[in-house]
Amino acid sequence: MTPPRNRAQDDHRGRGKGHTGRAKPGGRALLTDPLTDKGVAFTQEERERHGLVGMLPPAVLSPELQARRAWEQLRAQPDDLAKNVYLEQLHDRNEVLYFRLLTDHLTELLPIVYDPTVGEAIKRYSHEYRRPRGVYLSVDRPQDIRPAFQALGLGPDDVDLVVATDAEQLLGIGDWGVGGMQISVGKLAVYTAAAGIHPGRSVPVMLDVGTGNQALLNDPLYVGNRHNRVRGEAYDAFVAAFVEAVTELFPRALLHWEDFGPGNSRRILERYGERILTFNDDMQGTGAITLACVMNAVRVTGTPMRDQRVVVFGAGTAGVGIADQLRDAMVRDGLDREEATRRIWCVDRQGLLRQSTEHLRDYQQPYARPDDDWPDDRPADLPGVVDHVHPTVLVGTSTQHGAFTEDVVRSMARDVDRPVVLPLSNPTEKIEAMPADVLRWTGGKALVAVGIPVAPVELDGTTYVIGQANNALLYPGLGLGAVVAGAERITDGMLQAAAEAVAGLADLSEPGAALLPEVENLRTSSAVVAAAVVRRAAEEGVARARLDDVIQQIQDAMWQPEYG
Numbered sequence: 001m002t003p004p005r006n007r008a009q010d011d012h013r014g015r016g017k018g019h020t021g022r023a024k025p026g027g028r029a030l031l032t033d034p035l036t037d038k039g040v041a042f043t044q045e046e047r048e049r050h051g052l053v054g055m056l057p058p059a060v061l062s063p064e065l066q067a068r069r070a071w072e073q074l075r076a077q078p079d080d081l082a083k084n085v086y087l088e089q090l091h092d093r094n095e096v097l098y099f100r101l102l103t104d105h106l107t108e109l110l111p112i113v114y115d116p117t118v119g120e121a122i123k124r125y126s127h128e129y130r131r132p133r134g135v136y137l138s139v140d141r142p143q144d145i146r147p148a149f150q151a152l153g154l155g156p157d158d159v160d161l162v163v164a165t166d167a168e169q170l171l172g173i174g175d176w177g178v179g180g181m182q183i184s185v186g187k188l189a190v191y192t193a194a195a196g197i198h199p200g201r202s203v204p205v206m207l208d209v210g211t212g213n214q215a216l217l218n219d220p221l222y223v224g225n226r227h228n229r230v231r232g233e234a235y236d237a238f239v240a241a242f243v244e245a246v247t248e249l250f251p252r253a254l255l256h257w258e259d260f261g262p263g264n265s266r267r268i269l270e271r272y273g274e275r276i277l278t279f280n281d282d283m284q285g286t287g288a289i290t291l292a293c294v295m296n297a298v299r300v301t302g303t304p305m306r307d308q309r310v311v312v313f314g315a316g317t318a319g320v321g322i323a324d325q326l327r328d329a330m331v332r333d334g335l336d337r338e339e340a341t342r343r344i345w346c347v348d349r350q351g352l353l354r355q356s357t358e359h360l361r362d363y364q365q366p367y368a369r370p371d372d373d374w375p376d377d378r379p380a381d382l383p384g385v386v387d388h389v390h391p392t393v394l395v396g397t398s399t400q401h402g403a404f405t406e407d408v409v410r411s412m413a414r415d416v417d418r419p420v421v422l423p424l425s426n427p428t429e430k431i432e433a434m435p436a437d438v439l440r441w442t443g444g445k446a447l448v449a450v451g452i453p454v455a456p457v458e459l460d461g462t463t464y465v466i467g468q469a470n471n472a473l474l475y476p477g478l479g480l481g482a483v484v485a486g487a488e489r490i491t492d493g494m495l496q497a498a499a500e501a502v503a504g505l506a507d508l509s510e511p512g513a514a515l516l517p518e519v520e521n522l523r524t525s526s527a528v529v530a531a532a533v534v535r536r537a538a539e540e541g542v543a544r545a546r547l548d549d550v551i552q553q554i555q556d557a558m559w560q561p562e563y564g
């Protein structure tokens with residue numbers, strides 16, 4: 001499929017799906033609204049028509065030249081954080097130019113606006129702060145939730161996507177309070193760059209319930225609520241008021257939850273997942289992209305899904321979300337639920353999770369093994385579990401840098417011909433092992449994918465391309481598919497269809513091939529994922545949209561970074 005183009009865009013806010021109900025600005029306001037600004041690309045005729053004469057230098061530059069200048073300015077920035085700040089300023093000034101740059105240089109710029117640099121931007125948020133973006137909601141002022149959304153001036157059909165975080169477990173860097181807005185912004189930037197979600201039809205949200213990060217609370221420049229995290233009933237009531245406002249004001253919008261703490265993420269999804277169009281990216285998006293990796297590992301190794309033995313190190317939001325999807329895949333491959341669950345060993349701070357493990361979380365309970373299942377004389381830490389279980393798949397979602405040591409990986413490779421090693425923790429400083437090391441320790445036998453972008457590894461004459469097992473390869477297509485289908489909710493079948501579609505896009509024919517498709521082709525692959533999601537939604541009876549020509553409808557729905 002070639003990258004889709006919008007059929008009709010009356011201005012670069014778009015028409016049809018792309019239309020927003022916002023009133024169009026005129027005069028100087030055209031230059032200050034990032035959705036209408038064209039800078040020096042305004043033609044002479046447009047300058048006269050819109051009352052812009054004298055407000056711009058005389059030359060009219062093509063969008064290509066504008067993009068060239070922005071690229072030069074970007075490259076002159078001293079480091080990745082400065083590049084992120086530069087790009088966010090461009091984002092606030094001219095969305096078309098920003099997304100044009102991002103789309104044209106996706107492989108180079110995704111790591112700047114998203115993982116891993118977004119982690120730095122989150123930490124530095126209050127210090128690099130220049131202007132607001134998105135909707136900030138405070139637990140101390142729930143009465144402001146509705147007015148805050150109403151102030152956007154958007155009607156019930158004008159919003160496709162809302163990405164919300166409460167910033168308790170941002171990537172693997174923990175609680176960074178109001179800086180979490182940057183993850184909602186970054187996730188949405190990926191939605192637009194990768195899947196053409198209209199930037200004027202999406203809303204990043206920061207649910208500021210306070211922070212447990214003492215350094216932020218002590219920082220005079222901190223721009224969030226200066227108190228500890230609110231929990232319990234007040235937290236739940238705040239989230240409920242937020243959900244109610246979003247679903248009433250924007251009934252078609254997909255609500256995406258990002259980087260909530262393990263105590264809240266699953267609870268929130270269980271409360272709302274069946275009732276509204278919503279999903280948790282860390283649980284479900286990550287589960288599905290990991291499933292895609294394992295599906296392709298099954299193709300490479302020939303070991304069926306039902307025969308996999310999986311060790312998950314770090315049984316939190318992402319780890320248990322992954323376990324759930326791998327368990328369900330084993331059930332589809334013929335095991336009963338109990339047998340499939342028994343093929344997954346979850347290891348957390350306390351070691352292997354067993355029935356008698358102290359401080360077991362409710363969502364970990366299904367994976368806690370019977371106590372008599374583990375020999376008394378065997379250590380139940382990660383090395384002990386790997387040594388005893390001989391896993392075929394080792395997943396890292398622990399935030400523990402270097403936890404997959406040479407001994408652990410070598411021990412895995414002793415018993416399994418092609419071990420699948422997935423150190424998924426982000427950002428780079430949290431990763432459980434670097435691919436080059438894993439490949440070296442296993443003599444190139446391991447099948448590796450990681451959450452961050454890494455360069456190919458050369459070893460003994462083979463080039464190993466490393467797949468980026470990041471939910472960013474999956475959620476944009478999932479979201480686009482849900483929007484085009486007018487889905488009532490996100491079903492397990494839609495997630496499975498997305499995983500199968502991503503897996504099917506990887507070319508596994510060469511030795512050293514990546515388990516996942518390349519980020520460079522993300523726009524095309526997101527469209528393919530979206531088509532699979534739409535079809536599954538229709539099969540499962542949750543698609544409300546009339547679907548005549550799915551491919552065409554997806555192409556029409558994808559916003560292009562072009563001036564109207």
Ligand SMILES: NC(=O)C1=CN([C@@H]2O[C@H](COP(=O)(O)OP(=O)(O)OC[C@H]3O[C@@H](n4cnc5c(N)ncnc54)[C@H](O)[C@@H]3O)[C@@H](O)[C@H]2O)C=CC1
Nearest residue numbers: 171172262314315316317318348349398425426451470471
């Ligand atoms: N590649 C991807 O697409 C994704 C990667 N992740 C990454 O996964 C990591 C975890 O994220 P979440 O699940 O949201 O966090 P979480 O806080 O819900 O889970 C982390 C788990 O690791 C456990 N843990 C911490 N220290 C440990 C240790 N020393 N030994 C064993 N277990 C330990 C914690 O107790 C917790 O259960 C993060 O680094 C995040 O960036 C998360 C979502 C998507």
Ligand SMILES: CC(=O)C(=O)O
Nearest residue numbers: 171172282426470471
């Ligand atoms: C990728 C992602 O969602 C995370 O690391 O939390």
Ligand SMILES: [Mg+2]
Nearest residue numbers: 171258259282
């Ligand atoms: Mg996340």
